[in-house]
Amino acid sequence: MTASENGQKGVNANEGRRVIITVAGGGFFWQSKSLAKNLEGSFEFHYATPDDVSDHENKGLPRGTFHHVSRITTQADRSCRSKLVNTLVSFRDSYRLIRHVQPHAVICVASPIAIPICFWAKILGKKTIFVESITRVRSRSVTGKILSAFRLCDRFYVQWPEAVELYKGSRYCGTVL
Numbered sequence: 001m002t003a004s005e006n007g008q009k010g011v012n013a014n015e016g017r018r019v020i021i022t023v024a025g026g027g028f029f030w031q032s033k034s035l036a037k038n039l040e041g042s043f044e045f046h047y048a049t050p051d052d053v054s055d056h057e058n059k060g061l062p063r064g065t066f067h068h069v070s071r072i073t074t075q076a077d078r079s080c081r082s083k084l085v086n087t088l089v090s091f092r093d094s095y096r097l098i099r100h101v102q103p104h105a106v107i108c109v110a111s112p113i114a115i116p117i118c119f120w121a122k123i124l125g126k127k128t129i130f131v132e133s134i135t136r137v138r139s140r141s142v143t144g145k146i147l148s149a150f151r152l153c154d155r156f157y158v159q160w161p162e163a164v165e166l167y168k169g170s171r172y173c174g175t176v177l
Helices: 026-039 080-101 114-123 142-149 161-166
Strands: 018-022 044-049 064-068 105-109 127-131 155-158
Touching: 018 026, 018 080, 018 114, 026 044, 026 105, 044 080, 064 080, 080 114, 105 114, 114 127, 114 142, 127 142, 142 155, 155 161
Parallel strands: 018 044, 018 105, 044 064, 105 127, 127 155
Antiparallel strands: none
């Protein structure tokens, strides 16, 4: 039965099948965009970005709702106090996001905000998927190391066949680009 046959005009066919996808800058953005385009039509998209939301809203991503999640930390943060505060704020933002959206799954593409998002998603019983950056062929990322060590992902994908050896339990199924 279609939405119009049911008398519910304008109801999203994917309602209830929500997915959160991380969207960060640079190459991470292009990988997230490609992945979202491949999933278009299957889910109601919610995007988590550490950047200003307006930086990504009109750049060809499939239609979805954008949410800001504070950066976990940056290279510029010199003091331990600043790093701790940023990390706690990022974990708080991620918790609020997961509770608000109630996604079927979260898909994180390489971005460091994957750590708090996957942590809370796992704690709250949501499916967690991490896709390592296409640039990681022979060395592990800090984000990947943490997610792998604490088993915060139900699925962990790498984008090069030789990268499977970098992370225990990782899978290669091709690239997202």
